[in-house]
Amino acid sequence: MQSNRVYRLIVLTAASFATLALFSALAAGANAPKGSETKGRAFYRQLCKDCHTKGAKAGEVSPLTKTQAQWRLYFQKGKHAGGTEPLTKFMDESKLLDVQVFLINHAADSPQPETCGK
Numbered sequence: 056m057q058s059n060r061v062y063r064l065i066v067l068t069a070a071s072f073a074t075l076a077l078f079s080a081l082a083a084g085a086n087a088p089k090g091s092e093t094k095g096r097a098f099y100r101q102l103c104k105d106c107h108t109k110g111a112k113a114g115e116v117s118p119l120t121k122t123q124a125q126w127r128l129y130f131q132k133g134k135h136a137g138g139t140e141p142l143t144k145f146m147d148e149s150k151l152l153d154v155q156v157f158l159i160n161h162a163a164d165s166p167q168p169e170t171c172g173k
């Protein structure tokens with residue numbers, strides 16, 4: 056009888072910890088600002104490629120234009136067109152984060168370089 060109770064207590068405690076771990080993992084995931092590469096590619100094609108196609112005045116820009124470190128720095132500064140305007144002129148911060156993830160993941164020195172030709 057007594058050992059049965061102890062057993063139940065142990066199972067209950069373990070279950071509580073498991074639930075707690077699950078919830079904190081979910082909460083951490085929700086808080087961590089992680090961009091989506093897939094969305095980033097779409098935003099990039101929609102909103103950046105308008106001006107940055109081959110032969111365009113603004114010059115062709117693709118993930119290959121910079122290295123991963125250079126893209127990181129570029130978005131850290133957040134300035135566009137020779138530093139004359141903020142990148143947020145084109146899209147909000149969360150979309151920019153997606154675009155940043157896309158560009159970094161396919162930069163010139165990335166494992167999967169991509170031109171994103173259009």
Ligand code: HEC
Nearest residue numbers: 102103105106107113114116134135136137138142145154
């Ligand atoms: C309205 C047209 C337009 C749009 C949209 C646009 N750009 Fe540009 N971009 C320019 C022009 C103009 C320059 C300056 C070219 C030069 O100095 O020769 C430029 C320059 C750049 C450069 C070269 C470095 C610099 O900042 O001078 C990069 C990288 C760049 N753009 C990335 C992007 C990204 C990423 C997006 C989308 C978030 C974007 N651009 C959207 C017009 C545009």
